[in-house]
Amino acid sequence: MRVAGVSSASRSGDRGPQVAVVGGGVVGWAIAWRCAVRGLSVTVHDPAPGSGASTVAAGMLAPVAEASFGETALTGLLVASAARWPAFAAELTAASGTDLGYRTEGTLIVGLTGDDLTEVRRLGAYQQGLGLPVTLLRPSGLRDREPALAPRVRGGAFAAGDHQVDPRRLLPALRTAAERAGAALVTEPVGRLGDLTAPAVVVAAGCGTAALTGLPVRPVKGQILRLRAPGGGPPGFRHVVRGYADGEPVYVVPRSDGEVVVGATVEERADPTVTAGAVLRLLRAAVGLLPELAEYDLVETTAGFRPGTPDNAPVIGVLPGRPGVLVAAGHHRHGIVLAPVTADLVADLLVTGIPDALLAPFAPDRFDPPVGSVTGP
Amino acid sequence: MRVAGVSSASRSGDRGPQVAVVGGGVVGWAIAWRCAVRGLSVTVHDPAPGSGASTVAAGMLAPVAEASFGETALTGLLVASAARWPAFAAELTAASGTDLGYRTEGTLIVGLTGDDLTEVRRLGAYQQGLGLPVTLLRPSGLRDREPALAPRVRGGAFAAGDHQVDPRRLLPALRTAAERAGAALVTEPVGRLGDLTAPAVVVAAGCGTAALTGLPVRPVKGQILRLRAPGGGPPGFRHVVRGYADGEPVYVVPRSDGEVVVGATVEERADPTVTAGAVLRLLRAAVGLLPELAEYDLVETTAGFRPGTPDNAPVIGVLPGRPGVLVAAGHHRHGIVLAPVTADLVADLLVTGIPDALLAPFAPDRFDPPVGSVTGP
Numbered sequence: 001m002r003v004a005g006v007s008s009a010s011r012s013g014d015r016g017p018q019v020a021v022v023g024g025g026v027v028g029w030a031i032a033w034r035c036a037v038r039g040l041s042v043t044v045h046d047p048a049p050g051s052g053a054s055t056v057a058a059g060m061l062a063p064v065a066e067a068s069f070g071e072t073a074l075t076g077l078l079v080a081s082a083a084r085w086p087a088f089a090a091e092l093t094a095a096s097g098t099d100l101g102y103r104t105e106g107t108l109i110v111g112l113t114g115d116d117l118t119e120v121r122r123l124g125a126y127q128q129g130l131g132l133p134v135t136l137l138r139p140s141g142l143r144d145r146e147p148a149l150a151p152r153v154r155g156g157a158f159a160a161g162d163h164q165v166d167p168r169r170l171l172p173a174l175r176t177a178a179e180r181a182g183a184a185l186v187t188e189p190v191g192r193l194g195d196l197t198a199p200a201v202v203v204a205a206g207c208g209t210a211a212l213t214g215l216p217v218r219p220v221k222g223q224i225l226r227l228r229a230p231g232g233g234p235p236g237f238r239h240v241v242r243g244y245a246d247g248e249p250v251y252v253v254p255r256s257d258g259e260v261v262v263g264a265t266v267e268e269r270a271d272p273t274v275t276a277g278a279v280l281r282l283l284r285a286a287v288g289l290l291p292e293l294a295e296y297d298l299v300e301t302t303a304g305f306r307p308g309t310p311d312n313a314p315v316i317g318v319l320p321g322r323p324g325v326l327v328a329a330g331h332h333r334h335g336i337v338l339a340p341v342t343a344d345l346v347a348d349l350l351v352t353g354i355p356d357a358l359l360a361p362f363a364p365d366r367f368d369p370p371v372g373s374v375t376g377p
Numbered sequence: 378m379r380v381a382g383v384s385s386a387s388r389s390g391d392r393g394p395q396v397a398v399v400g401g402g403v404v405g406w407a408i409a410w411r412c413a414v415r416g417l418s419v420t421v422h423d424p425a426p427g428s429g430a431s432t433v434a435a436g437m438l439a440p441v442a443e444a445s446f447g448e449t450a451l452t453g454l455l456v457a458s459a460a461r462w463p464a465f466a467a468e469l470t471a472a473s474g475t476d477l478g479y480r481t482e483g484t485l486i487v488g489l490t491g492d493d494l495t496e497v498r499r500l501g502a503y504q505q506g507l508g509l510p511v512t513l514l515r516p517s518g519l520r521d522r523e524p525a526l527a528p529r530v531r532g533g534a535f536a537a538g539d540h541q542v543d544p545r546r547l548l549p550a551l552r553t554a555a556e557r558a559g560a561a562l563v564t565e566p567v568g569r570l571g572d573l574t575a576p577a578v579v580v581a582a583g584c585g586t587a588a589l590t591g592l593p594v595r596p597v598k599g600q601i602l603r604l605r606a607p608g609g610g611p612p613g614f615r616h617v618v619r620g621y622a623d624g625e626p627v628y629v630v631p632r633s634d635g636e637v638v639v640g641a642t643v644e645e646r647a648d649p650t651v652t653a654g655a656v657l658r659l660l661r662a663a664v665g666l667l668p669e670l671a672e673y674d675l676v677e678t679t680a681g682f683r684p685g686t687p688d689n690a691p692v693i694g695v696l697p698g699r700p701g702v703l704v705a706a707g708h709h710r711h712g713i714v715l716a717p718v719t720a721d722l723v724a725d726l727l728v729t730g731i732p733d734a735l736l737a738p739f740a741p742d743r744f745d746p747p748v749g750s751v752t753g754p
Contacts, residue, residue: 227653276604276660277671283657294654298678 017043019350020198021183022190022212024049026057026167027328027335028204029174029183030343033095036181038347043198044178047189050171052206053335056224056304058253058261059170061085061337062162064132065107065242067123073361074313075130078334080358081341085163088340095180098173101166101255107240108146109134110156112288116244117154124157134159148237150291156243164240164253167336174339193325200350202326203319206307209329215315216367217330219270219305223278224263225286226300227293235260236292243289250285252293260296262286266333274301308332310367316342317355317363326350327364394420396727397575398560399567399589401426403434403544404705404712405581406551406560407720410472413558415724420575421555424566427548429583430712433601433681435630435638436547438462438714439539441509442484442619444500450738451690452507455711457735458718462540465717472557475550478543478632484617485523486511487533489665493621494531501534511536525614527668533620541617541630544713551716570702577727579703580696583684586706592692593744594707596647596682600655601640602663603677604670612637613669620666627662629670637673639663643710651678685709687744693719694732694740703727704741 019035021028024046032042060066063078089102109124111117127134135158142156143149179185193201193212203209209217229235235254242251253261265278279301287293309315309330319325326349328342345356355363396412398405401423409419437443440455466479486501488494504511512535519533520526556562570578570589580586586594606612612631619628630638642655656678664670686692686707696702705723708715722733732740 225653230650273607273674274676275671276602276664276673276675279656279675280660280664280671283653284661287653287657294652294657296653297650298653298656299651301675301678 017041017184017198019043019200019202020045020196021202021204022046022193022196023052023204023206023208023329024175024185025052025054025204025206025335026171026174026339027331027342029171029178030339031202031204031328031346032183033174033178033181034343034347035350036178036183038351040350042178042183043186044183045186045188045190045196047187049175049185053304053306054171055168056222056302057167057336058224058251058263059101059165059167059336060107060162060240060251060253061164062107062159062240062242063337064127064134064159064162065109066334067127067130067132069126071312072130074334077341077358077362078337079132081338082161082163084340084344085165085337089165092173092177095177096173098169098176100173101169101257102163103256104163105238105240106158106160107162107242108142108149108156108158110142110149110153110241110243110289112150112153112243112245114154115247117156119244120156133161146237146239146241148290148292149241150289153289162240165336166255170336200324200326202328202346204328206329207305209307209315209327213319213325213327215327215330215364216310217307217315220308220332221267221269221271221303222264222306223267223274223282223301223303224261225279225282225298226302227260227262227296228299229258229260230295230297232258234258237290241289245285245288248281248285250282250289252286252290260293262293270305272303274303306332314338314342314362315364316346316359320365394418394561394575396420396577396579397422397573398579398581399423399570399573400429400581400583400585400706401552401562402429402431402581402583402712403548403551403716404708404719406548406555407716408579408581408705408723409560410551410555410558411720411724412727413555413560415728417727419555419560420563421560422563422565422567422573424564426552426562430681430683431548432545433599433679434544434713435601435628435640436478436542436544436713437484437539437617437628437630438541439484439536439617439619440714441504441511441536441539442486443711444504444507444509446503448689449507451711454718454735454739455714456509458715459538459540461717461721462542462714466542469550469554472554473550475546475553477550478546478634479540480633481540482615482617483535483537484539484619485519485526485533485535487519487526487530487618487620487666489527489530489620489622491531492624494533496621497533510538523614523616523618525667525669526618527666530666539617542713543632547713577701577703579705579723581705583706584682586684586692586704590696590702590704592704592707592741593687594684594692597685597709598644598646598648598680599641599683600644600651600659600678600680601638602656602659602675603679604637604639604673605676606635606637607672607674609635611635614667618666622662622665625658625662627659627666629663629667637670639670647682649680651680683709691715691719691739692741693723693736694726697742
């Protein structure tokens with residue numbers, strides 16, 4: 001499992017970069033930053049940095065609200081990464097001089113109808129069973145916390161530790177921090193990994209990872225809306241609100257600058273269109289939970305693609321049969337929350353050659369048939 | 378009521394233009410075209426032709442479906458103008474070499490629920506009472522005509538003579554025809570009517586008419602959506618569909634090129650924002666009537682401003698106290714359908730000096746207090 005060519009001993013005196021990161025999204029720049037601050041020389045290869053899932057994402061740091069049945073290993077990684085977020089955000093804010101829009105009010109998980117509430121409680125019981133910090137609330141308790149919720153909302157829960165960050169602030173902050181630490185952007189496209197001369201390569205190419213590595217990373221379409229509070233002020237609510245409205249799952253993320261993100265569909269489609277039906281479902285659910293959103297400006301409708309894997313979990317580790325190639329991709333809906341743990345553990349692996357035990361469930365060799373042979377040098 | 382300076386006798390030999398049309402929207406260019414083909418020399422004054430209501434409009438030519446209680450004079454003008462549309466469209470198509478997207482399948486007027494159907498029938502009885510050609514249909518008859526209608530639709534009516542045109546084709550066609558007939562565009566803004574030296578001035582400035590004339594023309598906000606059928610083909614339905622869906626009025630206009638227009642709100646507001654609530658209401662109503670629209674791309678959300686008047690009817694005629702100044706404005710929701718009658722009767726008035734009897738209810742002097750004095754020469 002040692003990574004060829006980036007031992008501590010060889011870290012100085014090389015002429016070329018020691019680490020080439022393929023992909024200039026949040027995961028790629030986070031890895032580049034963490035590697036650069038450890039003294040590695042790093043290049044980031046992307047002809048259009050930030051053009052993937054990173055700048056479409058809502059930015060919820062929500063391991064509790066995202067804990068789904070049967071994904072306990074993933075939940076563990078989400079919790080571990082969310083725990084790193086406060087320090088990561090503080091360090092990144094200092095290193096980049098950028099306000100990340102990091103907010104800690106927590107997340108309300110709500111149900112509009114009786115059936116919706118049943119679903120919230122079922123998931124809440126599962127989350128509590130995992131030991132996650134989630135508190136069930138009556139409607140009165142919900143509205144004490146968030147008066148903007150619709151009177152119809154039947155109940156819900158509070159996840160105090162589920163925070164948020166603005167990915168459109170995060171991405172340039174990571175790039176600034178990485179570049180200040182010495183990382184350099186290369187905009188020439190990478191057609192094959194064999195074209196890269198660095199002793200260590202990290203593929204953080206999101207949906208582009210499949211073509212470079214043969215790993216089963218596929219695009220999962222998401223449609224997402226951006227609203228803006230009228231009059232230029234902040235939104236009239238402070239918490240991230242997730243929930244079900246007449247069976248429709250939705251999340252609503254308020255930002256201090258007035259932006260409100262409403263998302264997101266999860267579609268096994270690769271077409272880039274924004275559809276009337278998706279916009280209708282998202283708006284109906286969001287306005288159902290927070291009626292004041294009807295008066296907000298609809299400023300953006302976007303379709304993006306998450307890098308999905310067969311088990312919905314990321315792929316982090318050495319590519320089978322390619323000791324010089326690490327992969328950090330397939331983060332699906334969790335790229336923002338997982339950025340700190342991914343970046344730190346990849347940097348550790350590059351420096352020590354030993355993968356952290358946390359990464360064991362996410363190794364690239366878990367997929368069958370074996371992969372890694374489509375683009376040899 | 379004679380219009381100063383544009384008698385037949387003076388039509389040749391002048392050096393400057395005989396008619397200055399202020400406003401390069403559909404009404405302005407239609408007037409310019411009709412004047413130019415009668416041998417008048419015409420300038421059209423607009424720093425941004427087509428930037429007003431014309432290119433936001435859906436383009437329904439729907440005097441029957443638009444016949445509302447208490448607006449019988451307006452209905453008469455709508456019917457008269459719609460009757461001119463076939464010949465007007467044929468002549469314009471020939472003169473401009475442009476396909477106008479003119480379609481004659483007719484309009485279905487439908488109600489989704491029992492209450493909606495009651496409203497459709499109430500309006501249908503009124504329209505029949507005016508002698509307008511509208512046929513009530515059972516659900517089976519509706520679906521025979523338009524299988525794409527939702528199974529829930531309770532019933533409706535058919536207005537065979539309510540056609541449609543594409544305003545985004547109409548506007549450049551009118552400009553081309555007018556310019557080919559000798560009209561010329563002047564892009565210098567017109568601050569005051571007194572700055573114009575032509576012996577006859579026609580103010581067709583839409584919402585800008587108030588500032589130029591003092592007439593009570595106000596902006597009436599409309600939000601409208603443009604969808605596109607998936608796969609690049611035409612929409613899966615042929616008729617214009619108007620109706621009520623759970624009390625929400627909506628219209629849906631299919632174009633041969635795949636575009637579908639869904640409109641429109643009517644709001645006494647002057648802010649230019651597209652709101653989440655308006656998009657939600659329009660999509661919910663449209664998808665309720667035509668479920669396949671959920672799979673269509675949402676390609677445009679727009680807010681525009683119709684030039685409204687106190688009685689919802691246009692202002693066409695000589696400005697009181699200003700014999701050289703005609704007004705053709707305030708067409709509100711009816712600018713496209715009223716373009717032929719407005720253009721023809723304004724051109725007649727300019728040539729003969731005598732207003733057609735059809736125009737009597739729409740004279741500018743019907744408003745109190747008297748207007749016309751805000752921008753003297």
